[in-house]
Amino acid sequence: MLAETVCSAVSAAGLGIAAITAYRKRFLAATRIAAYSLVPVGLVMTGVVQWVSGIVFKPSVWLGFGLLGVAWLLFMTTRAVERRSGGTRKERRAAAAAARGEAVAPQASAPSLGAGSAATGRPAAKPQGKPAASEDFSDIEAILKKHGI
Template identity: 90%
Template structure:
């Protein structure tokens, strides 16, 4: 009963503001204010206000909303754990086995950590020049062309 009275008062005040706005020759704004002020009375007449006030003032409804929130939090927590890799033991073992079976084990050797020493380069044959000696020819060509 109180909610219906408040909605009626809000609508009456809105219609009064619309009348003042129309008196100032702002008809478009006055029409918009009148439309907004008729919404609360329409909600009262359709029974929406009574339905909403019944929901708001019942403790069992709030307990239901709390349970829905708890279910949502549990659902999101399980998704977060799944994303971090906390699946079943079989899934974790399969993932560990897949990591061990690398296609090129030597290629991933530097990423294994600081505990391992890097692989030593192979000894250079006597007839081949070092890599930086090969680049000296390229540097000379680039200097010749002014690059």
């Protein structure tokens, strides 16, 4: 009963504001305000306000929200523990497969940087005759000599 009275008062105030706005020759804004002010009365007439007030004042509904909150908290806690334990899901799957004796091919992390061919999924062939990148400092030495260092 109280909710219906409040909704009716809000609608009446909104229609009053819409009338003042229309008097000031702002008809588009007045129409929009009138539309918004009719929503609370429409909710009362359809029974939505009674339904919502029935939900708000039931203890079982609040217990349900509490259980949802506990479930969310447990879910987030397990996610945090999983992330702190180290590794990603793919890494843990690879480790589990290795423990079972299955062969798992590593994935290329950046195919655009030459880690593998994007079209075939195979690693790019290393050029023959060149030492590994960690042992080849000739280009760095050339840059340092160029700058006089």
